[in-house]
Amino acid sequence: MSAEISKDDPRPESEQAADILRREILRGDIKPGAHVGSVRDLATRFKISGMTVQRALTILREDGLILTTSRGSYARDPEQATEAGEANAGVDLPEVLRQLEHLTSQVSELRGRLEALENRSVPGGA
Numbered sequence: 001m002s003a004e005i006s007k008d009d010p011r012p013e014s015e016q017a018a019d020i021l022r023r024e025i026l027r028g029d030i031k032p033g034a035h036v037g038s039v040r041d042l043a044t045r046f047k048i049s050g051m052t053v054q055r056a057l058t059i060l061r062e063d064g065l066i067l068t069t070s071r072g073s074y075a076r077d078p079e080q081a082t083e084a085g086e087a088n089a090g091v092d093l094p095e096v097l098r099q100l101e102h103l104t105s106q107v108s109e110l111r112g113r114l115e116a117l118e119n120r121s122v123p124g125g126a
Helices: 013-027 039-046 050-062 078-087 093-121
Strands: 066-069 072-075
Touching: 013 039, 013 050, 039 050, 050 066, 050 072
Parallel strands: none
Antiparallel strands: 066 072
C-alpha cells in the first residue's frame, strides 16, 4: 500500500485518495468487512486534510465500495458494490459532480495563468 497523492496530478487529492483505496479494495488488499482506516490515519498516510479524506470516503461510499457506520468505514465485497451500482443505473450524479469539480479547478488554474500572462504584458505591470 505504497501509492501516494501526487501534486502533479491535476485531479483533486480526494479523488486520488479514493482511487488508491478503490484499487486496494478491488485487488483484495483491503478485504471485505475490513476497516479502511480512520480519517486521521488516512490523512496521515496520504498527507492530506481530514476533510479531503472525508470527500474520498464519500466517493467510495457513493460507489458502493465502503459502508460507513458510527465505528468507521469498512470495505464491501466488490461484487456486491457492482450490483449496488447497477441498481442505480442512469445518471451517475456523484461522477458528474466530481467531473464538474475537476473542471472548475482547471478553469481556476487557467484563470490564474491568464492573469499572470496579462500582468507580464502590461507595461509596468504589477
